[in-house]
Amino acid sequence: MWALAHQIGIGINQSAFSAWARGLANIYFWLIPAMQITHLLGMSVLMGSAGLYGLRLARGFDQPGIAASAGASLLPWIIGAALVQSLTGVFMVLHRPTRAFDSLMFLPKLALIVLGLSLFLVLLYKLKRQTSERLSVMLRLAGASLFSCWIAIALAGRLISFIRAG
Numbered sequence: 001m002w003a004l005a006h007q008i009g010i011g012i013n014q015s016a017f018s019a020w021a022r023g024l025a026n027i028y029f030w031l032i033p034a035m036q037i038t039h040l041l042g043m044s045v046l047m048g049s050a051g052l053y054g055l056r057l058a059r060g061f062d063q064p065g066i067a068a069s070a071g072a073s074l075l076p077w078i079i080g081a082a083l084v085q086s087l088t089g090v091f092m093v094l095h096r097p098t099r100a101f102d103s104l105m106f107l108p109k110l111a112l113i114v115l116g117l118s119l120f121l122v123l124l125y126k127l128k129r130q131t132s133e134r135l136s137v138m139l140r141l142a143g144a145s146l147f148s149c150w151i152a153i154a155l156a157g158r159l160i161s162f163i164r165a166g
Contacts, residue, residue, distance in 0.1 A: 009101030051150035057143025
């Protein structure tokens, strides 16, 4: 599997998009640090909204209606931060694709991102449909899972540079 990921990285590295990203980074020396800082700020917004929302649900103090409205109010922040994360992440991968695809943490990070965003949307849907006064144990566990997922995403992102395949 990692050999295939490496080949994908090499293929992207030989693309015109990757050459464009490297060319921009060579002209504007500050571009990659700015992308990395923006990427980290986007992760902070995601952790502060989706992650802490999961922690709030895990505590179980909210009624489902209040929790659903709080989640809906966070949705624009989560969508905006996810877009910032996507744009900066794609640029950084285009700049050095083999660095990303040769890491043992890159593909798990992508899977965790899909899981985290999906779990948030499922939680919003379930909370709008719940009729009882208190949060169910399953919703509380899902909230704890959401929080844990965003912690894992942040850690996986940091480890991309350090944990290499083969």
